[in-house]
Amino acid sequence: MSRVNPILNTDSYKLGHFLQYPPGVQAVSAYITTRGTSVMPEIVFFGLQIFLKDYLSQPVTAADIDEAEEVAALHGQPFDKAGWQHILSKHGGFLPLSIEALPEGMVVRRGLPLVQVVNTDPACFWLPGYVETALLRAVWYPSTVASALRHVKRTLMPFLEKSCDDPEELMPTRLAEYGARGATSLEQAGIGGAANLLLFENTDTLAAVMCTRRYYGAKMAGFSMPASEHTTMIAWGQEREAQSFAHMIDQFGDYPAYSVVSDSYDIHHALSELWGKLLQPRVRAKPGLLIVRPDSGDPIDTPVQAVSQLAYHFGTRLNGKGYKVLDDKVRVLQADGVSLRDITMILGRLEGMGFSAENISFGIGASQLQKVSRDTYSFTMKGSAIQDGDGSWRDMSRRPVNMHEKLPRAGRQAVVEEEAELVAIRREELGGRQNFLQPVWENGRLLKEWSFDEVRARARQRHRLYG
Template identity: 65%
Template sequence: MKNLILNTDSYKLGHFLQYPPEVRRVSGYVTTRGKSFWPEVVFFGLQMFLKEYLSKPISRDDVDEAEDIAGLHGQPFDRVGWQRIIDAHGGYLPLSIEALPEGMTVRRDTVLAQVVNTDPQLPWLTGHIETSLLRAIWYPSTIASLSRRLKETLRPFYEKSSDNPEALLDVSVADYGARATTTSEQAGIGGLAHLIHFRRTDTLAAVVCGRRYYGAQMVGFSLPASEHTTMLAWGREKEAAAFRNMVEQFSGSGAYSVVSDSFDLANAVSEIWGKELHDIVVQSGATLIVRPDSGDPIDTPVQVVAQLAYAFGTHLNTKGYKVINHQVRVLQSDAVSVQDMSMVLGRLEGMGFSAENISFGMGSSLLQKASRDSFSFTMRCSAYQDDKHTWHDMARRPVVLRDSEIKAGRRAVVSDDGDTFDIPLTELGRRANLLQPVWRNGELLKEWTFEDVIAATVRRL
């Protein structure tokens, strides 16, 4: 959406007529409601929105277009207000935004960001930005939170059975979800959120977002890999030649992935990789990653690990678990879920194999199977300032009495004895407010690098 005026819900166009005349400023906050099943959320992604959308001023053409659409659409339009933004503010929305450090993990129901209009003649602007601001926060924060939970789910398997578990965890799950998203923008935003916790990706849009919005030269890594098209082009009779070509072309890269189920996975693993090409794989000195792209997502990769172990031999790592020799590994990426990964690693562990023998890839289940309701994200306007500069709390009554009271007033976020929570701003006193000013009237006040984001992940409740 190029026109920021129209980057909202239709009904908000008429809100400039609905506030009491004494209202000058409205303050709202973004949070996750306490009803989410997940106990923690990672805050991430606001800076992308600030740089891509709020840093670009609106123009007279934008106002003309919005006015025309509003009239035809059945909504009133504040031509005077939007023209004031151009004349008095150079087209930049007069908003002040404060937020937690990006990458920080907090309990659900904690305020993540807070916004207020800075021009007292435009109190409706805070509500107008809700749609785009909430969307800018909920999606990347949700993907970052789910990826963090995925990593913590896999951690026990790697800690128990593998050497150097942290390094292995970082590359244990690759992002293959670009084609599963609805737009390249979504792929970039979600893909970058995943890379807070993992380092493998084939989503180039995420790499671009990392460079463009967080100053990272490189946020994630890929490796040469085949697909069915490049293998099928050789034909079944030349499948071994196709595999040999992969070894010869990419052994110098250190690692390469070969999809091996185009015709007969069992034959490819045991006969071609295990016998015919055994010596060339060993002599190359590079890591061969065999990819069983179909079949049962649990049984198949376990069987392939066992077949490769038989063909190439194993050794015991320092934890006493078997590791396939010559850096031969397995990658399972076809329709694999978190539960599938856990079951695969559990079976391998039961068979005496280390988790380091296998890694995983995720697509739609990583970047697409998420919604605003995954963590119950919401934005609430919680206070207004009147024409006498006095702030007043705003909060609706809970729907049912057993619901928790909705937080009113301007908020602050504090840390106390290792716990992080939000309080009324009036109760902050001398405590440090973790909500830091990040944006004001078209100016980025705080810029996070991707290294800052990763470092902030250690700050938990």
């Protein structure tokens, strides 16, 4: 994206926080965590590396300071010009921060510290709190999308395990993401789409592919196929619908798979008369897999009927678990506004009819990228420790409003393994144990870089310690 002024990548009220700390403060330590419990007690940590490479790698410039000074004055806020000039002159414009984080892709229980930040220059004691807005946003959104999609995956897996010969191999292809047009920005489409690619591999969001390439070194993290839309189909007119389908076969039948939206006029006619009879020899003559899209109509009945009609015309085989699988030349994709509830009902109904879950896959749009918020998993960043002028650290914590309120832990944090679980402890209790909060950034330098393959592998592990 276009360059932003790093000084102004915060909330307005934080411009004056440099004047609010007690005298003698040398450092502030803060960490990001998730609060509370729910039916989704685990989260997938993801996305910090995008922020480190895209935003923290941009040094503050003299022009940034001048702009921020003007904006602050007009906006009604004080401005620490001397503090920012100090960062420019002493640190080359890079923020003097040390950031630790869990390995990206790790699946952890809510309540664990995910990221911990502290200033490395005593003159910039106010900086950890200043970056909260940008840092928390950089973590909560991609982590929430990835965590929600992990819940989708766990919901779908029992259907695949019961009716498919190789559920693990099939799972990454069961959900395709088409959320780019419904995202609020190119950046959201890229980051949210990248989070989706941790769990599923089919996408039409090029921004997601580019995000994983640029920030995680993935040569190709997601896959697509030639596909029609209603515009390219209805351009032929209803009287030439058969020709429009035949044209798709001719153009794309040599690809591994191609998708044809088939509900422009009458999905049942298209299934039984066009695909099932007239064009079936032509489909079989090509090496590619035809994926029929019955997008409109009842979101549950229509895709179930599509599988059933294709089974009647193309035939089926029984897999190793005794479920019917469509002929290898044809499958179904339902991609128009299906919810997780709809998907489970479709799979349940097909299972009851003796069909394997392998016969159908699903598409999701912006719902998975948009219907989340910071409160979905209660992400928060809290200052937990402060270093006084004598170099000693003391805890920071407010008083609970009531006895039932559970506050984030005070003190500098570490994360260790105890009895096959990750738990948070105070940093001074670490001893010789491994701290899973690893240094990833310091004073403008990326200390640890995760590949997308590494992050994806962690997110897909099914059993704890790591998911």
